[in-house]
Amino acid sequence: MKLRQFFKCFGMLTISLATGHAIAADFPEKGKRINLLVPFGAGGQIDIMARAMAPVWDKKWGTQTIVLNKTGASGQIALSELLRQPNDGYTIAFTQGFDAQMTYLNTEANAPYSRSNLIPVAMTQRTPAVWIVKSDSPYRSMKDVLEAAKANPEKINFGSPSSRGPAVIYAENIQNKFGAKFNHIPFNDGPSMMNGLMGGHIDLGMINATTALPFFNSGKIRVVMISGDKPFKFFPDVPTANSLGVDASSFGTGLTLAAGTAPAIVSKWSAMIKEVLDDQDLKQKMDAMALILEYSTPEQYSELWNRAEEEATKYLMKVNGKVRPIK
Template sequence: MNRRILLLLGLAFGAAAPAHAQSAYPVKPIKMIVPANAGGPSDVVARLVGEGLTKALGQTVVVENKPGAAQTLGTAQVAKADPDGYTLLFTTSTPIVMAPFTRKNLPYDVRKDLIAVSHVGTTPLVLYANTTVPVKSVRELVAAAKAKPGELSYGSYGNGSSAHLLGEYLSKQADIKLIHVPYAGVSPQITALVGGQIQFAVADIGVPAPFVKDGKLRPLAVSGNHRSGSLPDVPTFAEQGVTGMEPFSPWWGLFAPAGTPKAIVDKLSAETVKIVKSPEFKARFAVFGADATGMDAAASAAAMNDELARWTKVFSELPNISFE
């Protein structure tokens, strides 16, 4: 009889152990994979979120950069990781809502292999010109491209990135031919633009800002429905006669491997939302010309699905574009 009681007690404690371990999460450092180069916008924003989570959770959040394959290399690593809450993904929207359309044999399924934890923020894209190029507006760029078809080049931060898509969609809408030059991140792309290796580039607001201030780069247009508060004198594409460019505004988000316990996802989501909505984070985030959103897990998943539907339409209008 005593042996049977001990056995039942053992089973009861064994069944309770996972729940207890889950409620105690985290009990060790957390790795946050960033599928982009160190020093770029994604890396900087990830470290801001990581700092906040470290304080909130009482465990160190270690940011690990894993660039490559248009941000899909690091994303695939998280998609295949143990769903225990100790390997997370901080990324732009590129490997989440664009890679399914731009990459062949993608080593993960966004809907099946990843869980949205929090939508952190969004930022407009900007079309820049090297100031040695005599182009001061989108209309002038279109005129120059038509005068010299196939001679003008623009840079992006990778094949299949938001920047690449904006450049190709601009070419389609304006009926021009621009040569696309992909780079492994925003920083090398802007370095090439400043150095004159390319004439134009599509990037965010933060990294190019010092060069704009020094007069080496000229912003020509911003994506979105309205002008950016960081570049109030720069008109949108629509203001310059090019329609359909409004959706091209990338976002950042935090993800976990599918199968991660809901209690862990909810905890990470709640803490991330608090961080993103704090005045300190918003102030530092604004340096990138970005708007903090701070959506919880459910709202983030809905936003991701909406984005996938939107990009399905965009890519249907670019049937002959090769991204690899």
Template sequence: MNRFSAWLLAAAGICTMLPGPGAAQSFRQPIRVVVPQAAGGGTDIVARLLAPGLSRELGQTVVVENKPGASGQIGTQQVKSSPADGFTILFAVDHSLIIVPLTTPGVRYNVEKDFVPLGQAVRTYWALSVPASAPYKDFREYVTALKRDPLARTYGVPLAGGATDVIGQAIGKHAGVQTVPVPYSGSGPVIQAVMGGQVPVGLTGLPEAMAVYRSGKAKVIAISGNARSPLLPEVPTFGELGVGGLEFHTFLGFFAPKGLPPAMAQAFNAALRKTLGDPAVLDKIRQMSLEPAPTTLEEAGREVDEASRFWTKSLAPKG
């Protein structure tokens, strides 16, 4: 073997040890999933449920970190400012990503400009609950009460603005009266107020409403969405009851900073969908009164686009 041939073999050996284009786009260190809500809440619980499966499928440790504050802005902004290298991922509810920037001045992120959707995990709906002792047993009787009794026109909400305002205003318009939201510090306090008769009705996520519905301490009389929930098939949608424009749902999904390599986005999405196919994971999701929502990258992106258009129109100043 001459020197030139030996040099070529040595060079080839060195090249095989160097990372190729695909290696630079793989998950090669622990992944940090930022949840912009407090520990112990629904978003946090789902993130921690999915983390072991994602870790197994991606071959890396997945660590969940809570960065709550300012309706999800703090954690969301932190992920936006992180490198688009796949090692910092956001797991958030659509409210903090889509609605908060539309309703809160000074928010420094935009879901379509600053993030890449990696896939949805679960979805749920908004539920209208009344005390078990309420004089109205269904939505139509509640609307009758709204028309004749001003005291029935307040409703408890877990947050100010966004979906709850849209629902409350639509109910008021349907009844021909002015409804008044009463903000609480979360869905738990709203449900407690409903059970205690402190508010005539409450708007919360379906999981919180289901907990007291099963106990018999409150009744669910309507839900958002374009079809009845399989978790509560006996309860009609607002649309069925004649209140239009409330066909939306709420979703929890994963997002990366804009610029994430497509190969990494595909790998994460595949891992997520496989994790959501695990029977044990599915069983726990359904026990939480949530619906599993595995999506492709294209489906996730399309739903974000549709939600952004819907809320931009719905929350635009009237007049």
């Protein structure tokens, strides 16, 4: 009886594996719908990129991609939706570095998933963030902002597109180094934060360059600092964070699948993303919006996740004194 049960189970496993290989080989089926989950609202950098990239792979694959904005909780709602769908490769989600890691490492977030539930597929862009004030702000430079925040603790309202995004880390580093103290006001996404700045609800904001560019070109904002160590052609003469002694780098944005997705499907997605990012028309379109496309393999993107987890862990230990284990 036991031997019969063994062969029965072995046969079922063989059929399951064969079926899995067949599904992966046929992926994606022409005409099939792909759900592309965007963790932030319409009009933001990730939404713009999603709606520009999807038609490129649809044309190559013959698929029909629907972009779904699942906003809130720094990406947790989008990732939770990803894990509710079949792990067949037809639902894929954008993840923004550090935001995603904070959702499952923060004990207060209560995310119903961990690192092991997610597969980093490929990084898609690494565009520097910019630190901005309104054009009529009394603060002419980042130095002015820091001096004011030091002289008047928590009087400078600092806005960010997320409650747990990279801006949280950067603001913490700045405050520790310069003795400044901001009053942090988080928003659900970049466009909402820009509305807050334009409405006078915040004095300083950190936002991606893509979202900021139209406001800069129309003279509505002043850029006082660029994250990272390289000047950015769209904002000439603006100092970099590195030149000011500020630690503010970038973790980039990428695409993520649910754990259990067949390795062959992950590989097909990775190869397609590279092909899409090499598309010259897409590059020109994104460059015009100050969005810098950059590809990485699943292995390279996973390494970036590791770095983001390290930074998130450091921050959470300072603030909460505890962190959920990475598993």
